[in-house]
Amino acid sequence: MSLTVKKLSFTYNPGLPTEAKALQNVSFNAEKGEILSIVGHTGSGKSTLAMHLNGLLVPQSGEVIVDGLKTDSEPNNLKKIRQCVGLVFQYPEQQIFAETVRDEISFGPYNWGKRGEALEERVFEAMDLIGLDNSFASANPFLLSGGEKRRVAIASVLASEPGYLVLDEPTAGLDFTGVCELTLLLRSMSEKGICVIHITHDLELALNISDRILIISEGTVTAYGTPSEISEMLSNINVKGLILPDILSLSYELKKTGSIENLTSDPYRLAEQIKAAKMRCR
Amino acid sequence: MAPVSAMLPRWRLYSWSNNLMSSGTTLYLKGAEFQYPDNEKKVLKGIDLEIRAGEWIALLGPNGSGKSTLLKLFNALLLPSQGCCFIDGINTNETKSVALIRSKVSIVFQNPEDQIVASVVEEDTAFGPENLGLRSDEIKIRVKEALISVGLWEKRKHAVSSLSGGQKQRLALAGVFAIRPGSLLLDEAMSMLDPASRKSFLDLIKREHSSGCTIVQVTHRLDEILNSDRTVVITDGQISWQGKTENFLSISENELKDMGFAKPPVAVLKEELVKSGIIPGSTRSDIGEIRKKLCLLQ
Numbered sequence: 373m374s375l376t377v378k379k380l381s382f383t384y385n386p387g388l389p390t391e392a393k394a395l396q397n398v399s400f401n402a403e404k405g406e407i408l409s410i411v412g413h414t415g416s417g418k419s420t421l422a423m424h425l426n427g428l429l430v431p432q433s434g435e436v437i438v439d440g441l442k443t444d445s446e447p448n449n450l451k452k453i454r455q456c457v458g459l460v461f462q463y464p465e466q467q468i469f470a471e472t473v474r475d476e477i478s479f480g481p482y483n484w485g486k487r488g489e490a491l492e493e494r495v496f497e498a499m500d501l502i503g504l505d506n507s508f509a510s511a512n513p514f515l516l517s518g519g520e521k522r523r524v525a526i527a528s529v530l531a532s533e534p535g536y537l538v539l540d541e542p543t544a545g546l547d548f549t550g551v552c553e554l555t556l557l558l559r560s561m562s563e564k565g566i567c568v569i570h571i572t573h574d575l576e577l578a579l580n581i582s583d584r585i586l587i588i589s590e591g592t593v594t595a596y597g598t599p600s601e602i603s604e605m606l607s608n609i610n611v612k613g614l615i616l617p618d619i620l621s622l623s624y625e626l627k628k629t630g631s632i633e634n635l636t637s638d639p640y641r642l643a644e645q646i647k648a649a650k651m652r653c654r
Numbered sequence: 655m656a657p658v659s660a661m662l663p664r665w666r667l668y669s670w671s672n673n674l675m676s677s678g679t680t681l682y683l684k685g686a687e688f689q690y691p692d693n694e695k696k697v698l699k700g701i702d703l704e705i706r707a708g709e710w711i712a713l714l715g716p717n718g719s720g721k722s723t724l725l726k727l728f729n730a731l732l733l734p735s736q737g738c739c740f741i742d743g744i745n746t747n748e749t750k751s752v753a754l755i756r757s758k759v760s761i762v763f764q765n766p767e768d769q770i771v772a773s774v775v776e777e778d779t780a781f782g783p784e785n786l787g788l789r790s791d792e793i794k795i796r797v798k799e800a801l802i803s804v805g806l807w808e809k810r811k812h813a814v815s816s817l818s819g820g821q822k823q824r825l826a827l828a829g830v831f832a833i834r835p836g837s838l839l840l841d842e843a844m845s846m847l848d849p850a851s852r853k854s855f856l857d858l859i860k861r862e863h864s865s866g867c868t869i870v871q872v873t874h875r876l877d878e879i880l881n882s883d884r885t886v887v888i889t890d891g892q893i894s895w896q897g898k899t900e901n902f903l904s905i906s907e908n909e910l911k912d913m914g915f916a917k918p919p920v921a922v923l924k925e926e927l928v929k930s931g932i933i934p935g936s937t938r939s940d941i942g943e944i945r946k947k948l949c950l951l952q
């Protein structure tokens with residue numbers, strides 16, 4: 373059971389003056405139970421890729437296969453795929469439409485045929501997962517804080533019990549506490565066996581929370597691997613629009629000059645190594 | 655409930671003014687309180703804050719603590735319900751001075767949609783200078799300079815609606831640059847930018863600051879405030895901490911976490927190295943400076 377993207381390419385408005393190549397020959401694989409971060413600069417194609425994962429866009433060439441089903445096959449499969457791959461858009465709170473949190477979160481499972489108690493159960497389970505207590509059920513989502521709205525929007529996707537959760541820049545605009553809560557949440561989702569595909573432009577965050585990282589630049593994959601593999605790779609390649617975390621880039625330099633052994637983006641580990649290297653003031 | 659914008663004139667309403675600022679504005683709040691008409695809660699509860707001309711202030715605080723409201727007092731979009739607000743000594747409650755105040759104080763809003771007024775990129779940027787009553791050749795120069803500096807010159811003929819969120823934030827900044835205000839208030843103005851654009855956006859702010867502009871920067875990310883002079887933290891409508899930014903950054907990681915902030919990794923590194931006597935305590939939390947000090951040691 374996994375989500376596989378094979379040689380996916382996509383161009384907006386092909387043949388027109390406004391033509392934009394968004395994805396070129398993108399391939400990767402995401403497994404249940406992992407957090408895969410997709411990292412890239414603005415305009416690198418992240419959102420276009422996200423929309424391919426649940427069949428909102430279908431490949432112009434290449435393929436996307438979810439649990440064995442291709443997104444460009446018969447409509448029946450597409451329906452299954454949509455249910456199985458939950459997509460949380462960028463600024464999802466902007467798409468909130470219902471008058472109560474309960475109605476907002478019910479929308480998905482209702483569409484997939486849940487009614488009565490089963491529906492109610494889904495709603496409360498999703499709220500529980502995302503850390504919204506039951507008292508929120510009758511609240512007006514428009515009056516909640518930014519972080520709370522974001523959680524309602526994510527809960528409404530979780531309510532459909534997706535096996536894959538794709539989140540497009542879920543931490544944008546959240547304060548630190550919000551970011552911490554969200555990353556813990558992503559971790560607990562993945563521990564429950566959900567495959568979390570986390571889209572971000574923040575390499576530092578990705579290095580800290582992911583099992584694997586895919587870096588895309590101008591529509592093509594430039595690096596793919598575990599955080600430590602990625603740290604190694606980035607010392608050799610220059611990815612357009614990608615700023616290396618300060619600590620990591622200093623650790624490259626110090627490693628190159630032979631002062632330290634290991635690359636790291638953790639300030640404590642870098643400091644330890646510098647101390648060990650006995651770079652002392654005289 | 656009525657949005658603030660319905661209660662007050664559009665923020666970008668400037669009248670002709672020859673008092674264009676090239677040097678920084680002083681911003682002063684004295685015992686300022688604020689309460690929205692249809693909200694029982696007092697949002698600001700007695701703020702005393704004096705911001706000197708040319709100072710760079712980082713204004714921090716959790717969501718809902720009153721930061722955006724405070725900024726709106728400074729350009730007379732809102733008036734204090736108690737206490738007062740002075741801009742270069744002018745009380746913001748003098749209606750006749752509102753235009754002058756707005757030419758001195760520009761806000762880049764949290765949501766760029768709130769301040770985009772035209773449908774074509776270059777027209778939007780021209781809006782501010784047009785309202786200042788500038789000559790058309792001067793407007794052209796300013797628009798070009800502003801759009802080049804935010805990297806949108808190539809898109810000057812494009813529809814605003816075709817821009818991404820990050821591009822709209824940069825357009826909002828261009829509109830404000832073109833006015834050349836004496837103070838720039840940034841309300842989470844970089845929240846939608848990726849790290850590369852964030853870096854160039856910060857460089858632009860540094861440039862404005864070094865030309866004397868007063869900066870008030872609201873953000874959640876401490877790695878954006880490393881260049882500020884002073885940090886002010888608002889909690890529940892009151893100032894809960896203020897002091898030099900370097901002192902704020904040397905608060906321990908756990909204590910900052912309790913205050914709701916992530917200590918920037920650079921500040922953590924600096925502190926660890928200072929603690930073990932590798933670099934001097936006077937080193938700023940800046941990777942370039944730490945690098946230099948380390949190189950000197952090798």
Ligand SMILES: Nc1ncnc2c1ncn2[C@@H]1O[C@H](COP(=O)(O)OP(=O)(O)O)[C@@H](O)[C@H]1O
Pocket residue numbers: 384385392393394412413414415416417418419420421
């Ligand atoms: N609806 C669209 N029509 C035309 N071009 C688009 C559209 N959406 C995105 N693009 C273009 O496709 C490229 C990738 O965009 P996107 O997937 O949104 O990137 P990201 O999410 O990484 O910022 C960009 O060059 C963008 O301008």
Ligand SMILES: Nc1ncnc2c1ncn2[C@@H]1O[C@H](COP(=O)(O)OP(=O)(O)O)[C@@H](O)[C@H]1O
Pocket residue numbers: 655656657658690692693697715716717718719720721722723724
């Ligand atoms: N137009 C408004 N009407 C009523 N209450 C508002 C309005 N705008 C903000 N508030 C309330 O004022 C408080 C402070 O909001 P704000 O200044 O936007 O905080 P921050 O910018 O720090 O997140 C919040 O509790 C918010 O709900």
Ligand SMILES: [Mg+2]
Pocket residue numbers: 418419420462540
């Ligand atoms: Mg996107």
Ligand SMILES: [Mg+2]
Pocket residue numbers: 721722723764841
């Ligand atoms: Mg705000």
